[in-house]
Structure formats: C-alpha cells, structure tokens
Amino acid sequence: MSEHVDSVKTYVLVFVALIALTIITTAVAFVNLGPFSVVAALTIATGKMLLVALFFMHLRHSTPLTRLVVLGGLVWLGILLVLTFADFATRAWIGVPGR
Amino acid sequence: MITAATQQREHYLNASYGIKSWLLTKDHKRIALLYLATVTLFFFLGGAFATAIRIELLTPEGDLVSSETYNKLFTMHGVAMVFFFLIPAIPATLGNFFLPMMIGARDLAFPRINLLSWYLLVIGGLLSLYAMLAGGVDTGWTFYPPYSTSYSNSWVIVTGLGVFISGFSSILTGLNFIVTVHRMRAPGMTWFRLPLFVWSHYATSVIQVLGTPVIAVTIVLLACERLFHMGIFDAARGGDPVLFQHLFWFYSHPAVYIMVLPAMGVVSELVSTFARKPVYGYAFVAFASVAIAVLGFLVWGHHLFVATQSVYAGMVFSFLSYFVAIPSAVKVFNWTATLYKGSISYATPMLYAFGFIGLFTIGGLTGLFVASLGMDVHVTDTYFVVAHFHYIMVGGTIMAYLGGLHYWWPKMTGRMYPEGWAKLSALVIFLGFNLTFFPQFVLGYLGMPRRYHVYPAEFQVLHVLSTAGASVLAVGYVIPMIYFIWSLRYGKTVGANPWGATGLEWRTSSPPPAHNFDETPVVTWGAYDYSTVMGEVEVG
Amino acid sequence: MASEAHAESLALREQFDTAEQQKDASTLGMWIFLITEIMFFGGMFLAYTVYRSKYPYVFAVASSSLNVYIGAANTVVLLCSSLTMVLAVRAAALGKRSGIVLFLVLTLLLGGVFLGVKAYEWNEKFQEHHIPGPSFSFEGLAPDQQGYAQLFFSLYFAMTGLHALHMVVGVGILSTLIYQTRKGKFSAEYMTPVDISGLYWHFVDIIWIYLFPLLYLIDRHLGK
Numbered sequence: 119m120s121e122h123v124d125s126v127k128t129y130v131l132v133f134v135a136l137i138a139l140t141i142i143t144t145a146v147a148f149v150n151l152g153p154f155s156v157v158a159a160l161t162i163a164t165g166k167m168l169l170v171a172l173f174f175m176h177l178r179h180s181t182p183l184t185r186l187v188v189l190g191g192l193v194w195l196g197i198l199l200v201l202t203f204a205d206f207a208t209r210a211w212i213g214v215p216g217r
Numbered sequence: 218m219i220t221a222a223t224q225q226r227e228h229y230l231n232a233s234y235g236i237k238s239w240l241l242t243k244d245h246k247r248i249a250l251l252y253l254a255t256v257t258l259f260f261f262l263g264g265a266f267a268t269a270i271r272i273e274l275l276t277p278e279g280d281l282v283s284s285e286t287y288n289k290l291f292t293m294h295g296v297a298m299v300f301f302f303l304i305p306a307i308p309a310t311l312g313n314f315f316l317p318m319m320i321g322a323r324d325l326a327f328p329r330i331n332l333l334s335w336y337l338l339v340i341g342g343l344l345s346l347y348a349m350l351a352g353g354v355d356t357g358w359t360f361y362p363p364y365s366t367s368y369s370n371s372w373v374i375v376t377g378l379g380v381f382i383s384g385f386s387s388i389l390t391g392l393n394f395i396v397t398v399h400r401m402r403a404p405g406m407t408w409f410r411l412p413l414f415v416w417s418h419y420a421t422s423v424i425q426v427l428g429t430p431v432i433a434v435t436i437v438l439l440a441c442e443r444l445f446h447m448g449i450f451d452a453a454r455g456g457d458p459v460l461f462q463h464l465f466w467f468y469s470h471p472a473v474y475i476m477v478l479p480a481m482g483v484v485s486e487l488v489s490t491f492a493r494k495p496v497y498g499y500a501f502v503a504f505a506s507v508a509i510a511v512l513g514f515l516v517w518g519h520h521l522f523v524a525t526q527s528v529y530a531g532m533v534f535s536f537l538s539y540f541v542a543i544p545s546a547v548k549v550f551n552w553t554a555t556l557y558k559g560s561i562s563y564a565t566p567m568l569y570a571f572g573f574i575g576l577f578t579i580g581g582l583t584g585l586f587v588a589s590l591g592m593d594v595h596v597t598d599t600y601f602v603v604a605h606f607h608y609i610m611v612g613g614t615i616m617a618y619l620g621g622l623h624y625w626w627p628k629m630t631g632r633m634y635p636e637g638w639a640k641l642s643a644l645v646i647f648l649g650f651n652l653t654f655f656p657q658f659v660l661g662y663l664g665m666p667r668r669y670h671v672y673p674a675e676f677q678v679l680h681v682l683s684t685a686g687a688s689v690l691a692v693g694y695v696i697p698m699i700y701f702i703w704s705l706r707y708g709k710t711v712g713a714n715p716w717g718a719t720g721l722e723w724r725t726s727s728p729p730p731a732h733n734f735d736e737t738p739v740v741t742w743g744a745y746d747y748s749t750v751m752g753e754v755e756v757g
Numbered sequence: 758m759a760s761e762a763h764a765e766s767l768a769l770r771e772q773f774d775t776a777e778q779q780k781d782a783s784t785l786g787m788w789i790f791l792i793t794e795i796m797f798f799g800g801m802f803l804a805y806t807v808y809r810s811k812y813p814y815v816f817a818v819a820s821s822s823l824n825v826y827i828g829a830a831n832t833v834v835l836l837c838s839s840l841t842m843v844l845a846v847r848a849a850a851l852g853k854r855s856g857i858v859l860f861l862v863l864t865l866l867l868g869g870v871f872l873g874v875k876a877y878e879w880n881e882k883f884q885e886h887h888i889p890g891p892s893f894s895f896e897g898l899a900p901d902q903q904g905y906a907q908l909f910f911s912l913y914f915a916m917t918g919l920h921a922l923h924m925v926v927g928v929g930i931l932s933t934l935i936y937q938t939r940k941g942k943f944s945a946e947y948m949t950p951v952d953i954s955g956l957y958w959h960f961v962d963i964i965w966i967y968l969f970p971l972l973y974l975i976d977r978h979l980g981k
Contacts, residue, residue, distance in 0.1 A: 126844065194795075430799075
C-alpha cells in the first residue's frame, strides 16, 4: 500500500493560508457588503474547509469512493437546508393577510 | 449432501456455550438471534398496546380508558412498533445473519460495533419501556411541539432519549453494512452478481446513515426546548413549531423506506427461489432500490401539507412524492414478470411474498391518494392514512419479514418448521389483516379522525369489523411463535439447500459453521443462476 | 506486502483477509461516521439559517455582543491544533514514536486551551445575562425583540455546546492515543487509529470553521 506522506512544508503552507483566511474573514466582517457579507463569509469558510479536507484529511489522495461519500454528505445537508428553506422562503408569496 | 450425522458437527450455535458466549459474541449470526429475540419482544409489546386500542374502539364512547390514557396507548404503540420493531427487524435479524454470507464473507467489517448496536437497541428500548411503565407518553409517536415541549406532563424526554440511543444502533448497523458490502465481498462477487437482498440492504443502510442523525439532533433540540425553553419551536419567542415537523419528517419519511426496502429485498429472494427463475430485470430492481433511497429523502413535506407549510413547497413535495412511487412500481412489475413461465411452488415463504406484493401495492396506491395535495386535505389525520401506512408496514413489511423468517429458518437452525401449520397461519394473517385494515380506509374516507377514541355511532360497525380482524390477526401471529420454538426440538432436520436456492448462504451447512464457509468461495456465476443448483431441491 | 502485513497482522482482525483491507475498511467507516456528524450538526445549522433569515437585525445585534477577537483567536488555536494533529499522523506514518507523542500532546494542549477560552466566553455571557432562561435580558433591544435575541443565544449555546462536547470526546481519544503510542502499539505499518482519529479531529475543526463566521461575524459593520 503506497502511503503518500506529505511534507511538513506542505502542511505549514496550508496552515498559513488558513490563518490568513481567518484574518481576512474577520476583517471583511467590518466592511459593509450588504447582503454579500454572508456570501463572503461562507465562501471563505468553505475555502478553509476545502484546505483542511484536501490536505489535512488527505482527501487529495483518497479513493473515489471516499470522495463520493464526502460529496454525498454535503449534498444531503444541502437537501435538508434547501428544501426546508423552500417552505419558509415562499410562505409569504401567497399574499394571505397576516402572513 | 449433509446428513443427520452432521448434528454432532460443530456449528455457530454449539461452538461455545454459556451466557457470556452470547452476550459478548462477535459472531454476526448470534447477534442476529439476539436481535430476533429483542425485536420479537417489542413486537408483542406494541401489539399489546394495539389490542387495547382496538378493544376501546369497539364502542363509540370512551368507556374503557380516559382520553389521556388513550393518547398514551397510541403513542406507545407507535414508538414501540416504529423504533424498536420495524426499523431494526429485517436488517438487524435477517440482514445481520445473511448479508455477510451472501457476499461470501466471514463476518461484517466491524463485529464489535455490531454487538454494540444490539446493546444500544436494548438500552434505548429499556429506557423507553421504563417511560411507558412509569406513566407513559401521550404526545403521539411524532412528538409535535408545542404540546410535547410545553404542555404534556408525560415522560417525553426519557422516551426521546430511548429513541435517540436506539437511533445510534441503526446508524452503526448501516455504517457496518455499507463498509462490508464495499470491502468484504468474496473474489468474483461483483456488484451485479450480488443478491438483490444485498442491494436492498445497502440502500437501506445509506438511508440509516444519512437520515437518523437528523432525528437525533431533533430530539436533542426538543429536549432543550422542553427543559430550557430555548424558544426554537415556541411561537411566543419567535420560534416555529413547523420547523420541528420539517426536522422530524426529514428522517421519519425516509424511515419508512428503512422499513420497506429490506422487505423488498426479502421478496426478491423469495419470488426468485419459488418461481425457480432469476428476478426479471435484475439491474432495474437493483437501481430501483437506490432510487427509492435517494428520492425518499426529497418528499418529507407531504406530511406537512396542512401544517401551514407554503403551498408552493407543498406542490414541489407532492410532485416528488408521485415520483418516488415509480421505482416501487418497477419492483412490483418485475416481481410479477419473474413469475411468468416460472416453476412456481406455493411453499409458505412464497405465500407471504404473494401477500406482500398484493398488500404493498394497495398500500402504495393509496399513498398516491395522500400525496395529492387536494385529496390529502380531506383524508389527512383520518383513518385513511392509518390504513395506508398499516397496509405497507404490516401488509408489506411484516409479511415479508415472516416470509423471510420461514425461508431462512432451516438455514439458521437446521430445522424445518411444520408446513401445514405455517400455511394456515399465513392464511389467517392475510385474512385477519385485511379484515382489520380495509374497513379503516372506508372509515377514514367517511371522516373518522385518527387518534380519537370517541366517535359518531354510525362508525361503529366498521370499527367492530376492524377489531374482529385484529383478533384474528393476533392469533395468526401467535401460532408461528409456537411452532418455530417447537421446531427447534422436533422439526425435521435439513441439509444445506432445502429449497434448491441460489445464493452463497445455501452452499454452507445448516446451521452454518461459526466462520460461515470452510473455504472462501470464489464466485463465477450470476446472482440467480439456477444451473448451479440443479437437482438440489429437498422441500416444497 | 509481506512486511506490511507483519506489523498490521499483529493487529489484524480475523474477519479481514489483509492488512490493507482492514485499513481501507476502517478509513471508510470513519468517513461514513463523519458524514453522519455532518447531518447531526446540520439540523442545528438549519435552525440557525431559518431564524437568522427571519430576524436578521436582532441576530446581528446579538452576535456583536460576542467578543470577535477572542473568537478569532480561538479559531487560530484550533487551526494550530489541526496542524499539530496532521503532523502527529505524519510522524506515525514515518514510524517516529517520539514525534507522535509530541504532536499529540501539543494537539491535546491546544484543544484544552480552546475549551478553556470557551468556558471563559460562556462565563462572560452568564455575567451579562445572555444565557436563555428566566434571567435573560439583552440591553439595547426592545422588549418584543428579547425573544428573538434569546433565540440567537439558544442557538449559540446549543451549537458551541455540541461542538465543545465533540472536542471533549476528541480530548479523550487523544489521551488514549498518547497512552497507546507510549506502549508501542503503532508503527509505520500500523497507525490506522491515529489516522482516523486525525480525521475526527479535523472534522470538529471544520465545524468550528463554519460556527465562527456564522455566530461571531454577522454584519459587524453595523457597529452595534
């Protein structure tokens, strides 16, 4: 079994990127981006997640099955959020008084 | 061919003795039997509550029990049956026993986690049982707030904790099965040579793994709301009780597929063996299992049609609910097509398979009624819905479970059950079932609400018919209990393959050795290749 | 294959045929467990999403009462612990026992720091009467908005509490690994428990990577 061992340098570089992104997301929070501030925050967070998953959790070197499993989990979370939100977000459309 | 002399042979039942060898076993076959005992106890517990319900409903007045007690009866009937019987029944008994054998493995991937799963079910079950005995829960098995969080004076949190713990039993079993199917198949056992039972259990496991955690966190939030009044489901604090319903049904709808997919897997095996033909359209049936698992997660809002869910979301959920019926229909068509030009035997397992196909079809078709937004406004929270889900869970799952138990009993025990009594019981169950639940469709359509024990006098005749049916059904369930136990001592001994079935489990002795196979099989044939078992039929 | 099998075979369980099969199965099992955790936390993220979208202003005001610098610093602490954890896994893959112990201990300490800071933050909330319950009171919001603010803090405590619980379990796992490493259980050929524990630890870090912006960084530009 070929165990691909990443170098310390790789890990440290990823770590530095993670710290940088943390500083950036904190700073950006103080800037008025209107509705895009949540988009920015989540994009940066997703970037950090990808760095941790791909490098620290070795998803880069994983089997296609493992990656499918991870993708499946994220898609299912998406289903939970999106379909439930479809209810809350569209309740007001019907124009019933009191809604 | 194995003869009676092999009774002195070592197998998984006599490989070791003593209570520790059972309670600390890592053998998936023994764990399956531990589960069998456990789920059977919960079945009869749930049945006892059902008996009380049906007796109360004989008369239009609420004269046997108070309303509060009646609320507890149907709640505990639901909790016991759903979480402690139907969810574990087929996967944890038949699945545990036969999935490793069907793929040619020595055991599951994680035997100790398998044992832990059983203990979690037992602990969760005991907690819930304690709550039932200490005073009961009266919220309905669905635990809706604000009643469950702010008003009910019953044992909500302890019951919730019991369900929470048993949920982890389910998750770990699913995890175990998925890893096992991916990593433990014998040489030559490719995905498309797997028995359809395995495909069904794989799909079930995916649901268990993705859905159960959501009800787990929902119970946590419910408990926090009840204990600390967080506000998350409390409209007075800005919360929304319907959010609970979304979270609850996100799991509980796929849960019904956890209950029915393994049953479908059993039926695939039974129909093939007792028509002596490969299942028609193997790939379609296999993919249909996966499709049911996936689509089943997209329809939960059909439980919220009248709960102030947005009409637009309702339309989406209604459409998707029609869609999910398609793979189930594909399976029914394919089982039926399997029978064409088959060499059909009417052994007891096949009778149960026929029962499943007919009753599941009725249950499924009535599902289309309730999936329609407009119709659901009329029949929701009536006995129509009650009949619908009992046709599937009892007419479907329990019949398939019994069929599977009869089919694999000789393999698990080395003994045959008495065929005459078995056929009689199957008939009694079929008749009792229909007498119990068909009147309920009529009742519901006429307006009889569910969860009510006081009703207009004009409904009494139908209720009496239903209770009469329930009595017959109860008899039908008790008889197999008796003859299965009888058969352990007095049943005819059998060889490796009494039914002449394909499948690796039939190539090892009955009962199997502790390590399943003397030599790891190397598979070079398709799933239902009867040319490999010519001349092997002993029975039926 | 034979030399790999030797060390792993010391821990090879009888249901498996090869060491590689065992390792693959264990890794797949851990990843599947992690996606169950995604769905578990997911329910709380759903509740958060629904209520933040309903009460954006109150959530922003309530969020601003959290100390963003402590939150950010704690995030850095956890990221450091992920670095030390992956270095521990690397040391295990290279068979360097002292390296494993060193990095696991550092990870453990950093995890402890995180939990300590969390405890401090919670205590701060207690002092400010921001803990949901009869004594809840949020200065600067109208009486009819107090319930929505309490909703924010309910979610804050539920989510960070659940996360902290997972951290505590992680600390337990690390302690067990340190003990086992010192007993010589692991080698370059057999380090699966370290590997999959690393996956768990990183996952708990990823949860925090999302919790931090969602709880601490809501519309900070409003300046309260």
